[in-house]
Amino acid sequence: MKSFKADYVFPIYADPIKNGIVTIDDTGKILSITDDPSTLAPGTIQELSGIICPGFINTHCHLELSFYKDKIAQGGGLVNFIKDLLTLRKAGVATDDEMAEAAANADQEMYDNGIVAVGDIINTAITKKVKQQSKLYYHTFVEALGFLPEKATEVFETALELVEQFKPMQVSLTPHAPYTVSKELFKLIKKHSDTGKNLISIHNQECEDENKFYRYKLGGFNDLYEHLGLNIDYFKPQARNSLQSIIPLLTNNQEVLLVHNTCTNLKDIYFIKRFDRRIHWCFCPNANIFIENRLPKINLFIDQGFNITLGTDSLASNNKLCILSEMRVLQKKFPSIGIETLLKWATQNGAEYLGISDTKGTLEPGKNPGLNLISGLDDLRITAESTVTRLD
Known part of the structure; x- marks a missing residue:
């Protein structure tokens, strides 16, 4: 005792x-x-x-990207960040063992920084052994990425195979982001999520170009699709921005975490309230500054009746995996937010979203x-x- x-x-x-x-x-x-x-x-x-x-709850991390710390330039914007990351991955700058070792070191860093549970995003099985041996609780989110409608079924089934590899650990299938998931793939994920337990964690409105692409089919994402060799002639501009376009495509049977929300506005928040979706928000301020050199309008989200959580994102877009560091940034930028509120975001709210509030x-x-x-x-x-x- x-x-x-x-x-x-x-x-x-x-x-x-x-x-x-x-x-x-x-x-x-x-x-x-x-x-x-x-x-x-x-x-x-x-x-x-x-x-x-x-102990802190980190609701958004990419453990498998830990090897890329200090390998991507800051402040280039989301589209350039994605291009740089994909280039590094394609170049094979690290072996699977090196990636796993970096992930293990990042896992220890989180432990040392008082984190007890993590919502972690994956595209590969590289972090499986790290999580099996970790002192931390992990919920693993297997991302489905596929913006071409004809690839939806293939992408969905491949993601489900990866989900099976992580069982019996806590794991679920989730869409990556509006700009990487076709409507057809969203529908497959929704059908999968309408029964059973399948937590959702989706990147949301990380930059202005995301909304610009959905509204007008303009901006940097066109360059990204060209860089990827994708023909997106099928996609037609929407009357709504990215968030307003995908909310109706999400299940109402699962807890849904919208991550980053860098360009989310009050109109978007009110739009969500018109739907019976179980929405939570996650803010990763250090990563927002690293990638876009800006922060979400946090004050808009307070007292709106939603659960707010905190995340670190990855070491590719952050210099440390530390929830206290995220709170420090928010308190400096938004001094009206007291430590009692920040601690609730960093602990209780994250535990409630991950479904572990009975113990943490x-x-x-x-x-x-x-x-x-x-x-x-x-x-x-x-x-x-x-x-x-x-x-x-």
Whole structure:
């Protein structure tokens, strides 16, 4: 049994506890949370400076891209980022073993940074062994990518084969993004998702060109399809942007995570409210800055009745896999968002989306959520000196 006392304990589901004490057993299960040290044996409490919170939930990562850290130029925009990434993959700059080793190192980095659960995107089986051996909980999202209607069935069946490779671990089939999934492929994924359990995680409105392409068939995505050698003559401009075009194609039987949302506006948020889709939002601010040099309009999403989560994206588009770093960026840019809100996004909300809130996301007796100590705060605000340390 171990007891930790800090300036504040943030249970997340309840108000912060000043001078709170968390007691856990040898397995990390929470036994009690109190502010009364007299209930514990003298000399058994480890006193710490900072705040204690649950382990972080990273709802969006690409572990298999870890090898590409520092290999893609910053600020070139999404289309150039995709081109550069595809060029690296095609060139075979790394063996599968090297990719797996980089993924294992990234997995350890997340553990060291207080992350306890991850929603991870894959296109290959490279990370399977890493996840089998990891201390972290993983839900793996197998991406289906295919913008040509005639390829929809083939792409869908290939993705399902990869899903089977990751079982019995938690795994589901998901569309990659509006600009890489044909309507026909969306329909196949929807039919697959309308029964059983199949969490969805889809990249959404990462740049203005995505909306421009859907509305007018203009912009950089035409260059991308030409680069890929794809004939998209079949695609006709829509009366709606990308998000408004795909929402009706998504299942209403699964939790759906919309990731990045860099160019999502209030009209889009209101549009979603007209549909009975189970939408969650994920923000990856460091990756947004790395790729597009801009952030989503986070304030628009607050108090809209949706679940907000945080992710790191990949090391190809980020210099670290650290949820505290993501919170730091958001607090600096949006100072009105307090640490209590940010911590909820980083813990409880992610656990609820991934379906693991019975064990993780909040500090409650009987749960095993992991314990993080955040130090170096200034009046409960995250600073450049703030750090996270795993207590369990």
